[in-house]
Amino acid sequence: MTRDISLAAAACLVAATLAGPAPAQTAQTPSEAREATSACERLAPLDPKGVRKVLAQMLGPILGKDAEMWTAADYDSVKRAAVECNKYRNSKGQMVNASSWVDAMDNAMREALPIAMEIARADKDTAEIRRKAPWMPRCFAILEWRRDRKAWTDNSAKLFGKDFLDMTGEELDWSRTVVNECRKAADMIVFARRQATRAKIGTLTAAEIVYVIGKAEQAIKEQSDPNHGKHLVVRDGDRRVPLAYISAESRMMVGIVNRSRELNRNLSASEIVELNSWADDVMANQKSSNPELAYARAVKEVVARQIFR
DSSP, rough: OOOOHHHHHHHHHTTTTTTTTOOTTTOHHHHHHEEEEEEHHTTTTTHHHHHHHHHTTTSSTTTEEGGOOHHHHHHHHHHHHHTTTTTOOOOTTOOHHHHHHHHHHHHHHHHHHHHHHHHHHHHHHHHHHHHHHSOOOOGGGGGGOOTTTTTTEEHHHHHHHHHHSSHHHHHHHHHHHHHHHHHHHHHHHHTTTOOOOOOHHHHHHHHHHHHHHHHHHHHHHTTTTTGGSOOOEEETEEEOOOOGGSHHHHHHHHHHHHHHHHHTTOOOOHHHHHHHHHHHHHHTTTTTHHHHHHHHHHHHHHHHHHHHO
């Protein structure tokens, strides 16, 4: 399906017919005739049902305009153009069927306009944020969110322009606000795409993004600890693995190591036994996340250096 047709071209064809048919004695100029033929040529190859799908499911730009930007006037323009071009057939035998186009546009408008209005509301309520951070995603984009829970990786850099761990506290707060404002629109888009279940996928996706943003905020706070420089640092490549990414129990175990460093003292025998037992359990558990495993290995190394030095 051709997706780069200019809506403006179709609208131009309709402009002269908004008040009804032109008087019989008024002939089209050569330029008007070419413009009319051009608009019909552009409509003929398109499948009205396919155009409806792109609009109703917010799948991208169609007829030169993003789906969420279409107004009632745009739908009317296409309908009028289709009526004017009814039964026009191009050189490939593709024909404009006005009835099919009118039905498709009526249905698309009924399905898509409420979504577009909700997106417009979210955009209006986050306008100041988007002015400061134009890289914030549109509402339909948050449905592209992906996260590997075991590896603790996500595609925030792609969707938000920056990885959450690279954002400032203010930028994380902006991201949370935008995501929360887009929850309703995301649910509406999921429903329109026939992917709805009892659970509200859009809301659940938004909730998970907000959860990860919260973890990133905790990671920022870790670095504000006055003793942070003495704490155990675990890295995955060139990136620090935040303590926020591991369980509460694991943070307690790492806390034992960090306190010994803060106090510049060795681990006690009982602490060594407890830490070794915890690390072995984490490393034996196939469900352990990559951050848990990384911290368990680091703690094992700390214990081994103390025992065998």
